Amino acid sequence: MKTIVITGASSGIGKATAKYFANQGWQVAATMRNPAQETELTALKNVKLFQLDVTDSQSIAKAYEAIRMEYRTVDVLLNNAGYALFGPLELSTEDQIRRAYDTLLLGTTLVTRQFIPMLRENGGGSIISLSSVGGVLTLPLTPTYHAAKFAVEGLMEGLSYELYPFNIACKLIEPGGVQTDFWGRSLDMTKGVVDSPYGQNAANYLAQMTVPASENRVQSEMVAQVIYQAATDGKRKWRYTVAAADFIKYRRSMSDEEWIDTMMKNYMGEGQSTNKQ
Numbered sequence: 001m002k003t004i005v006i007t008g009a010s011s012g013i014g015k016a017t018a019k020y021f022a023n024q025g026w027q028v029a030a031t032m033r034n035p036a037q038e039t040e041l042t043a044l045k046n047v048k049l050f051q052l053d054v055t056d057s058q059s060i061a062k063a064y065e066a067i068r069m070e071y072r073t074v075d076v077l078l079n080n081a082g083y084a085l086f087g088p089l090e091l092s093t094e095d096q097i098r099r100a101y102d103t104l105l106l107g108t109t110l111v112t113r114q115f116i117p118m119l120r121e122n123g124g125g126s127i128i129s130l131s132s133v134g135g136v137l138t139l140p141l142t143p144t145y146h147a148a149k150f151a152v153e154g155l156m157e158g159l160s161y162e163l164y165p166f167n168i169a170c171k172l173i174e175p176g177g178v179q180t181d182f183w184g185r186s187l188d189m190t191k192g193v194v195d196s197p198y199g200q201n202a203a204n205y206l207a208q209m210t211v212p213a214s215e216n217r218v219q220s221e222m223v224a225q226v227i228y229q230a231a232t233d234g235k236r237k238w239r240y241t242v243a244a245a246d247f248i249k250y251r252r253s254m255s256d257e258e259w260i261d262t263m264m265k266n267y268m269g270e271g272q273s274t275n276k277q
């Protein structure tokens with residue numbers, strides 16, 4: 001029986017993936033910050049819960065030991081836990097910025113480092129990390145999210161060299177909008193935007209983007225299926241997009257400057273240009 005370890009399995013893509021792999025007959029180590037609150041996954045016989053906060057090294061080490069005791073080796077690590085900060089950097093608090101990087105980047109890095117031995121001793125496997133369409137292209141007002149997801153892309157690609165000899169593949173999942181709690185509890189907003197010098201442009205942007213973006217979200221089960229494909233296809237393929245291929249193609253059809261100008265029209269309104277400097 002194969003084994004997957006998932007971070008942030010209490011909701012959204014993490015939970016859907018835990019259920020999907022369990023239904024395919026895998027053993028699932030579903031890790032989360034508060035396992036005592038979980039009721040749905042506890043009903044599945046090949047799913048076990050472990051406490052793991054990706055921002056807490058002690059919790060990572062403890063979860064690793066418990067999972068090692070339970071399963072001895074692991075086939076797939078899924079770095080899924082996430083947090084996003086929306087708003088101008090100038091109005092972001094240090095706590096919000098640290099939380100974004102600690103959860104998305106440092107958490108992914110430390111969890112990955114911790115689980116490499118179990119994958120090596122397994123004779124190979126995959127480290128699959130949730131990036132995003134936001135790890136490939138940028139949108140206004142989420143600079144720390146893009147910074148972290150671009151870095152996760154670099155981490156996985158850079159790591160692939162040293163793990164290739166051990167038959168461990170490093171793969172990235174790049175979803176567009178997915179219908180999860182991410183847009184509620186995992187999305188933090190900077191305070192005071194409305195009355196700030198950023199207020200008008202932020203309002204323009206939200207008016208342009210929010211409705212079409214929310215209408216186009218796909219279900220988390222679709223992402224779980226693609227994660228399963230990435231874990232099992234045996235292909236030398238690093239990046240898997242989900243409901244984002246057209247958006248990424250559109251981005252790649254233009255220069256960096258043309259992309260920024262296109263986005264600026266949404267942010268600042270028609271007739272605005274970035275060619276001021």
Ligand SMILES: NC(=O)c1ccc[n+]([C@@H]2O[C@H](COP(=O)([O-])OP(=O)(O)OC[C@H]3O[C@@H](n4cnc5c(N)ncnc54)[C@H](OP(=O)(O)O)[C@@H]3O)[C@@H](O)[C@H]2O)c1
Pocket residue numbers: 007008009010011012013014032033034052053054055079080081082083103130131132133174175176177178179180181182183185186220
């Ligand atoms: N939804 C989208 O449109 C979308 C698009 C592209 C990429 N993604 C990526 O997909 C991943 C999963 O997001 P989602 O959409 O499934 O959102 P979600 O339902 O809000 O899930 C986020 C998960 O991360 C967990 N988490 C947050 N901080 C954590 C920490 N310090 N330690 C451990 N777990 C932590 C949350 O656990 P708690 O229950 O403890 O809060 C929750 O289970 C994220 O990496 C996100 O960037 C999402």
